[in-house]
Amino acid sequence: MKVKKLDTDILIIGGGTAGCYAALTAAENSSASVLICEKAHIKRSGCLAAGVNALNAYIVEGKTPSFYADYAMNDAAGIARYDLLLTMSERLNKVTARLEKMGLVILKDENGRYAARGNRNLKINGENIKPLLASAVEGLENVKVLNRVNIIDYAMADGRVAGAYGIGIEDGAFYVIRAGAVLIATGGAAGIYKPNNPGFSRHKMWYPPFNTGAGYAMGIRAGAEMTTFEMRFIALRCKDTIAPTGTLAQGVGAKQINSLGEVYETRYGLTTSERVYGTVNENQEGRGPCYLKTEGITPEQDESLMKAYLNMAPSQTLKWIESGLAPSRQNVEIEGTEPYIVGGHTASGYWVDTNRATTLKGLYAAGDVAGGCPQKYVTGALAEGEIAALSMLGYIRDNEPADIPEEDIALHIAEAEKFTGGNNSLFTTEQLEEAMQTVMDSYAGGIKTNYRFTGAQLEIARQKIKQLVILSGRLHADDPQELMYIYELRERLTVALSVIAHLEARKETRWHSFAENLDHPEKSSEFGKKFVNSRLENGEIRIILRDITEGGEPYEHSDR
Amino acid sequence: MSIAIDRNKCVGCGKCRTVCPGSLIKLDDSGRAFIKYPRDCWGCTSCIKECPAYAIRFYLGADIGGAGSLVHTEKTDGILKWIIEKPDGSVSQIDIDPKESNKY
Numbered sequence: 009m010k011v012k013k014l015d016t017d018i019l020i021i022g023g024g025t026a027g028c029y030a031a032l033t034a035a036e037n038s039s040a041s042v043l044i045c046e047k048a049h050i051k052r053s054g055c056l057a058a059g060v061n062a063l064n065a066y067i068v069e070g071k072t073p074s075f076y077a078d079y080a081m082n083d084a085a086g087i088a089r090y091d092l093l094l095t096m097s098e099r100l101n102k103v104t105a106r107l108e109k110m111g112l113v114i115l116k117d118e119n120g121r122y123a124a125r126g127n128r129n130l131k132i133n134g135e136n137i138k139p140l141l142a143s144a145v146e147g148l149e150n151v152k153v154l155n156r157v158n159i160i161d162y163a164m165a166d167g168r169v170a171g172a173y174g175i176g177i178e179d180g181a182f183y184v185i186r187a188g189a190v191l192i193a194t195g196g197a198a199g200i201y202k203p204n205n206p207g208f209s210r211h212k213m214w215y216p217p218f219n220t221g222a223g224y225a226m227g228i229r230a231g232a233e234m235t236t237f238e239m240r241f242i243a244l245r246c247k248d249t250i251a252p253t254g255t256l257a258q259g260v261g262a263k264q265i266n267s268l269g270e271v272y273e274t275r276y277g278l279t280t281s282e283r284v285y286g287t288v289n290e291n292q293e294g295r296g297p298c299y300l301k302t303e304g305i306t307p308e309q310d311e312s313l314m315k316a317y318l319n320m321a322p323s324q325t326l327k328w329i330e331s332g333l334a335p336s337r338q339n340v341e342i343e344g345t346e347p348y349i350v351g352g353h354t355a356s357g358y359w360v361d362t363n364r365a366t367t368l369k370g371l372y373a374a375g376d377v378a379g380g381c382p383q384k385y386v387t388g389a390l391a392e393g394e395i396a397a398l399s400m401l402g403y404i405r406d407n408e409p410a411d412i413p414e415e416d417i418a419l420h421i422a423e424a425e426k427f428t429g430g431n432n433s434l435f436t437t438e439q440l441e442e443a444m445q446t447v448m449d450s451y452a453g454g455i456k457t458n459y460r461f462t463g464a465q466l467e468i469a470r471q472k473i474k475q476l477v478i479l480s481g482r483l484h485a486d487d488p489q490e491l492m493y494i495y496e497l498r499e500r501l502t503v504a505l506s507v508i509a510h511l512e513a514r515k516e517t518r519w520h521s522f523a524e525n526l527d528h529p530e531k532s533s534e535f536g537k538k539f540v541n542s543r544l545e546n547g548e549i550r551i552i553l554r555d556i557t558e559g560g561e562p563y564e565h566s567d568r
Numbered sequence: 569m570s571i572a573i574d575r576n577k578c579v580g581c582g583k584c585r586t587v588c589p590g591s592l593i594k595l596d597d598s599g600r601a602f603i604k605y606p607r608d609c610w611g612c613t614s615c616i617k618e619c620p621a622y623a624i625r626f627y628l629g630a631d632i633g634g635a636g637s638l639v640h641t642e643k644t645d646g647i648l649k650w651i652i653e654k655p656d657g658s659v660s661q662i663d664i665d666p667k668e669s670n671k672y
């Protein structure tokens with residue numbers, strides 16, 4: 009393989025929401041050189057590709073950052089970091105103003121003030137949010153963007169993260185990047201569980217199928233402490249198109265009803281997980297399918313909904329038009345998705361300190377890959393990107409970059425060349441991916457078991473995933489893109505093993521559906537005060553239970 | 569959901585290939601675009617909005633209830649037009665002013 013060596017003060021892995029904003033912050037506050045490595049192209053990569061519907065996290069007039077932090081804490085049933093929630097919330101409005109300056113259209117009232125949607129949201133036209141962020145970054149002198157470079161691992165030196173390795177999926181080169189500090193901003197993980205529609209439309213999922221958990225996996229392998237993987241995210245979505253339901257629920261006040269026409273949402277509670285759980289239960293008890301009640305809304309509301317969906321999830325509008333049944337004429341059927349691991353909605357991800365430093369020296373985390381801080385959404389990811397960038401600037405002032413050992417480089421190149429060398433694999437990457445999804449679906453609380461699991465099932469899942477890890481080591485790739493697919497599969501398998509260990513370790517059911525443990529179906533007061541964290545030590549996942557502190561006490565960051 | 573590219577309309581500009589968040593679109597030997605991994609399409613419509621030749625359509629897979637309608641966008645005078653062609657030949661169009669916020 010052709011080797012390309014690069015040097016930068018700050019390396020940002022993933023040019024998505026958090027990554028782009030971190031680059032912007034670093035450029036505006038220093039003359040440090042910044043390099044963004046993005047597996048696709050920053051113009052339309054990651055969660056924001058199709059556009060978003062609203063700004064879900066904003067401090068509306070009359071509310072305070074602690075109001076938002078309290079809300080998120082409550083929705084997570086107490087398993088979240090107040091320090092992270094608060095520092096994020098304090099920046100939400102500032103980053104929003106910045107988005108508007110970049111050109112994002114935000115709805116205003118007659119007095120020129122932002123028009124709020126409920127207590128926490130702003131209405132926008134979010135179709136072009138990613139191109140706006142990307143062009144803000146592309147104009148910066150000190151920021152270089154490498155598109156279509158897929159990062160596969162950290163480069164470690166002197167016990168710290170000293171850079172990263174990547175594979176150019178168009179030029180086929182092996183990249184060795186030495187950096188003063190590294191930000192991981194690769195988003196969460198989709199595709200670990202079998203999706204709603206595993207056939208031709210397998211990628212018609214909510215979370216981007218191209219966010220494959222690279223950041224989590226690299227951290228796990230390098231021995232970073234990770235938190236709360238057991239708090240999976242399952243979205244309540246429009247059936248088939250997997251389009252968001254919040255627009256219907258909040259926009260036109262559509263209630264969740266069962267096939268008898270009864271409003272059931274109030275019976276189960278209104279937290280994110282309870283809305284999913286209620287739907288699963290109604291189906292199980294023979295009152296399915298479930299719907300959002302839209303019949304009877306006005307033609308004007310129909311039209312506004314059609315437009316709103318085109319700006320974020322066009323397939324739903326297509327479905328309405330194709331069937332000739334607008335929402336006013338037919339209630340919208342809903343279902344739960346397969347579980348995702350997404351630290352921007354739940355609390356899964358890197359265990360970070362208030363400055364967004366991970367437990368690995370030289371490595372910072374922001375956005376969906378960072379744990380402890382649920383409900384961050386777009387603006388929270390931007391806020392974390394800003395916090396992390398400022399912390400990194402401090403770090404590079406005080407620390408010299410480390411040299412990456414040649415042996416480590418050789419090892420990583422040899423691994424990549426093994427996959428592209430002689431072909432004696434019986435299996436394809438796609439087959440193993442489907443096998444992994446089937447295992448997780450059947451034995452680790454997927455759609456098939458209504459998200460429920462037992463300890464005995466998790467043990468089977470673990471054995472089967474370990475077997476797939478071995479098989480994945482013998483896969484073959486014909487070109488750089490196929491090579492990326494092998495690395496993606498291996499990332500997902502690594503994350504899957506951690507998810508299994510975490511699901512097993514939380515011996516309670518704190519959140520219905522997200523972690524429905526049939527051996528321990530109730531909440532436990534002991535686990536209500538604990539984070540389930542983990543770290544890979546000598547190839548084994550070690551679980552670490554950490555206390556949830558009260559009254560703003562700082563968190564233990566490391567016991568090493 | 570996936571996309572279909574009309575190679576007779578494609579002018580080979582490569583913009584769709586650039587923006588695809590899954591790197592699923594490639595150019596063939598004659599420099600025209602094709603989707604190499606149709607099952608892997610997320611349906612984000614980024615490629616469609618880029619195409620200057622209006623050569624790309626997206627559709628819902630039959631497994632999620634698709635009935636063969638094709639969608640593309642055209643941008644004129646700053647208005648984004650979503651055009652939906654149904655199998656019976658009828659056409660619907662929804663115009664969106666990017667300067668207007670969602671109502672919901």
Ligand SMILES: Cc1cc2nc3c(=O)[nH]c(=O)nc-3n(C[C@H](O)[C@H](O)[C@H](O)COP(=O)(O)OP(=O)(O)OC[C@H]3O[C@@H](n4cnc5c(N)ncnc54)[C@H](O)[C@@H]3O)c2cc1C
Nearest residue numbers: 022024025026047053054055061062064159352375376385
């Ligand atoms: C469909 C959808 C709709 C949403 N709607 C809303 C909404 O209406 N309002 C709201 O507030 N929030 C919404 N959210 C949530 C919000 O968009 C996310 O929480 C936020 O954008 C996450 O930012 P991020 O930077 O962590 O991830 P992303 O923006 O996804 O960035 C991750 C980036 O890393 C890249 N990457 C991944 N792996 C690698 C690798 N190995 N090497 C190099 N690059 C890599 C990806 O290509 C991507 O560009 C939505 C999310 C989704 C998925």
Ligand code: SF4
Nearest residue numbers: 588609610612613615
């Ligand atoms: S719709 Fe999106 S994911 Fe599908 S081919 Fe086009 S750009 Fe790629």
Ligand code: SF4
Nearest residue numbers: 578579581582584619
């Ligand atoms: S954007 Fe359109 S014209 Fe350009 S390469 Fe793609 S299909 Fe062809």
